[in-house]
Amino acid sequence: MEKIMHTPSLPKLSLSTRLFSWEFFLLLITAAVFVINSLASPYFLDPWNLSDATFNFVEKAIVALPVAMLIISREIDLSIASIIALASVAMGFMAQTGADSALIVLAGLGVGLLCGLVNGLLVTRFQIPSIVVTIGTMSLFRGISYILLGDTVMKDYPQDFAYFGQGYVYAMFSFEFVLFLVLALVFYLLLHKTNFGRRTYAIGNNPTAAFYSGINVARHRLILFVLVGLVCGLAAVLLTSRLGSTRPTIALGWELSIITMVVLGGVNIMGGSGTIAGVFIAVFLMGLVTFGLGLLNVPGIVMSIIIGGMLIGVIAAPVLLKKFKNRKPGS
Known part of the structure; x- marks a missing residue:
């Protein structure tokens, strides 16, 4: 039976500590960008423009939540955009059979989960580094999408399917945006308030020590890969619904944006640290x-x-800051 690893409760952070946290710094930058945008364009502060702007990042943001947990555990998934594409293609073929929206959604979620399972098994059972595995499956999943669909576009989705990516829950709040807020809360609780989250941090800090503490490291990482795949399937549902079509190039290049969101949010690319709050602000x-x-x-x-410059800058900044602090006077 797996031992439950108990960790002491964390002390409450002082006000000064909070003010010098990465999350607070991100809040300041976000406020500054908001002010600059409002001065640069007269259309920025229009409520409907701000509401529509959420469509441009919500699907990526939803995927960033489980990816953050995966990176904290010292793993990575570069096939996320290709999983979205393959799940979208599966939904397109399901729609061609005349299936209703519920079956189409299940197809997208199922394919996403299966792709995550493939990644997780390759990493945990065969001990292949996740960056190598997911570079391979990135090409594999995208290649299957091209083989199945070619240059064609699938558009024959049920009318009610459009609600997932285009509908509004209340006033200017889209279904996608509300779903993102709910999932952000769920992942916050999962990472910061449960034993599963504590195991994730323990594995990220020292997988060997976590293993000898009774944590099933391989199973935990497998669950995280499956979770990432499942959420990619959900993102495929939202994106396909919003666009109203399926093509093999869907979500092309999203890996960079999603990983940038995670790293910009303060998640250590080497694992072991990071918060959902930081990712949320990023x-x-x-x-x-x-x-x-x-x-x-x-x-x-x-x-x-x-975006590429932001990613490099955020990764390089801590390294440069550490070298600056360790520099001997007069050197």
């Missing part, structure tokens, strides 16, 4: 940046350069 920061640049008609390729 999601809105990136959303505001891309939305503001879009209002200024900045080309997509420039946005990609900016």
